[in-house]
Amino acid sequence: MPSPSSPPNGRTPFSASFERFKRDEMAEWAGAFTLLDTVETYFDSHVDLLQRKLQKHSDRLKMRAEETFKIRDLSGDLLAENFEREFKGFKLKIQSRMTSLASSWQSAKVVRTREKLSFFFGVMSMLFSALIFGLAPQWVHISYTVQGLYLLPLRAYTYKKRAWHYFLFDLCYYVTILNFVYIWFLPSSPALFVACYCLSHGSLASAVITWRNSLVFHDQDKVTSLFVHIYAPFTFTVIRHFYPSAEIRFPALRELQHLNPLNALLLSGGIYLIWQLLYWKFVLVDRRAKIESGQRTTSFSFLLNDKRGVIGRSLSSVPAAYREAAFMFGQLLYGVLTEVPAVYLLYNSPRWSGVFLILILAVSVWNGGGFYIEVFGRKFERELEALRKELADTIARTSSGRSSPLSTPGLSQGSEDEISSSENSPPIMNSKLLPEDPPAFNLQDVPPPKKDQ
Template sequence: MASEPSRPPSPLSHPDSPNLFPMGYLSSLSLDRLVRDEGSEYANAFTLLDTLETFWDSRMDLLQRNISRRKDNLKMRAELALNDIFKGKHPSPDVLAENFEREVAKLRLKVSTRMASLGAAWQSAKVVRTREKISFFFGVMSLVFSALLFGLAPQYVHMSYTIQLLYLLPYRYYSYKKLQWHYFLFDLCYFVNILNFIFLWILPQSPSLFVACYCLSHGAVASAVITWRNSLVFHDADKVTSLFIHVYPPFTFTVIRHFYPGADERFPALKELPHLHPWRALLLSSIIYLVWQLLYWKLVYVDRRKKVESGQRTTSLYWIINKPGLIGSLLSKFQPEDRALYFMLGQFDVPPVFVLYDSPFWSGAYLLFILSVSVWNGGGFYIEVFGRKFERELEALRKELAEAQSKSQRSSPTMDPSEGSEPVSPLLVTKPLAGEADTNPVVPAADSVGLSLRLEEAKKDQ
């Protein structure tokens, strides 16, 4: 049985809008309007890819807000530093301006560096989104194209399977090698896919190989969609690849057995197999499975045992035990030294393939059931995982806007008519000379709590 780890692998953007949304933006956002105006053009355009971009843009907006807040903090720290330097002194305007310009230059350098980093991250996010869109396109087109081939030219289904296999297997090796997950490639599903390739293009006249490929493709490989929770998530190339490896083999051999015109001419092995003998099928499948299992045991649990035990490499057994699920919970009840044996025994399963072999109806129903499970799992990913993640980001944005509004209201003092209307930095406030009265004090309209407190201290000193 194959181990295909699921990686729960990614909001409304307006390029010309300012960094901060207006207060109450989310409360008046057109989500309610989308419900009311179901026939509007905007509601019809709100597709799945728009949701993906909305999710990412909300995160970018949060980053921009954090940068803006850091910018204000740096400016305030610069002013406090100047106050500490010139406390108790009366610097000349030229010295004051020079020091202030120096602090502003430092602030601009930090802000520009931060913005450059943000721009690089944005470009990287664009690349990621483009890759997901490409994966979504090819995933949907592969499904549609396979359905068209099945209906119009079933004799080419095995060619489509081969072409996609020659691309997706090297891609899977490359991506898993970078993650140090390449021990997953020793699992049964990849072994069966290679056997299928050998039968289709090297040994199509071998009845024994055909029986083994047919039984294992409809057994351990197809049932892995259920046990390993494969999901039809089109924008995730890894999930699409996992689903292809488990669904396309039984689909291909079902087409060859029941819907391929003149199949016995292209695959001479079918001439000797008008019917499938259950015990012979079980024996041949068991022999192939035993050969793979011995090779797997020697390669993973003997030759590379230290790497597996040290955690440098991840295997199917380790993954399924540490992943919530029925199989993992059952295996965790056994002793650690016995888990590998029970895991190997539990991987081999052969459904009543003699029923599928003789019935096109039940073969189609079986494939439809397997695909329906993957569609259900994919819907759960989009709604439960992705939807809740997007909801958490929106909730965080709402809280930030509420805190910013509350902070702004607390930090804006009510000005008397006699007070000046133009804000003045506390750095420029000087004490009056001895004997003079301060008849026209200037109090700035502060934008933050810290600035208001410093202004109040300046007034007390005057």
């Protein structure tokens, strides 16, 4: 099965690795905010504006305080001293935050470059794939191979470094390897072509919907996941329907003018069972100790801990001794059902094959739009609101809570009016210390060290 997009939460033996898995995923979202270099100029200018406003505000408060303190007795001098100390602490806190933010921004240069490269690669890959499909469809399988040779070793290295490499034993990578074997070593094997075609249009393509794969160009992991799940059905659709003189390059097609649905399902099911038995033996049995100790995470442990999902809730209701068997049987049933449209409809219809690919891609684009707008927008809104409240509360406490001279007539009427209007205004938009149309990046999470899907 394809690798999950985020690790689970729960109190099972797998929860320890899942929590680490989840933290890494959340850390990767933060790296996305470094994509837009135009934001850097916008952000720097507003940070400078904020600092100058704070300095101007502090000078005005100190000048008024000094004028008032001249007519105060000894107790007034003590109040002034307390006020001065409080204000210096506030100023140091702001300066420290600005320094930390600037340091984080500078240290994000490497991350920002990597995200740019991922964005460039993702966009150009989609454009190039569309061009070669229209101009030279006989190059699509070559593009599939070249991109796979770059993305899959990078995925293996990244997952091994993060101790997620048990996800590499999932079905999607197994089918991808079978696809390359057919394309370059056994193009005359009808059985292997049928298995690759059915599995690519079944379990792999449907995983875009099931696992909510997203077209998020700046995220290398999401680009890789989408490539694995959508480029395989795209390649075999081209080979079947749009490749000129396909029987010459792929002789297996001469014997496969039409599919026998029952034979196709049995054949692809048999190939699936071979993978399932290997997965059960080498992962669920031989590595059981590491998985149960929480050192490793698998698709099974992910789904079991995902209490919000239908599969996770269903598995939790099954007795522990039968959960693995129920999981494997459910995978087999799911794989067969998702292959039915390919066997009965897509193999004989170029038009419906195109509709199918557009539908799968549309789902990934919709998920990607939700990622950018919902995740980024809501996270930035929460952080900006927290900053606004922190600044308003600190200024209010400084001006009225600790220093009674500020309550004298004419001393801080303007600042108090600003605080009052800020507290009564809607979040984000009415704060005079912050821009009305803020840039889309996170003020506190830029940039933690850098998660799938």
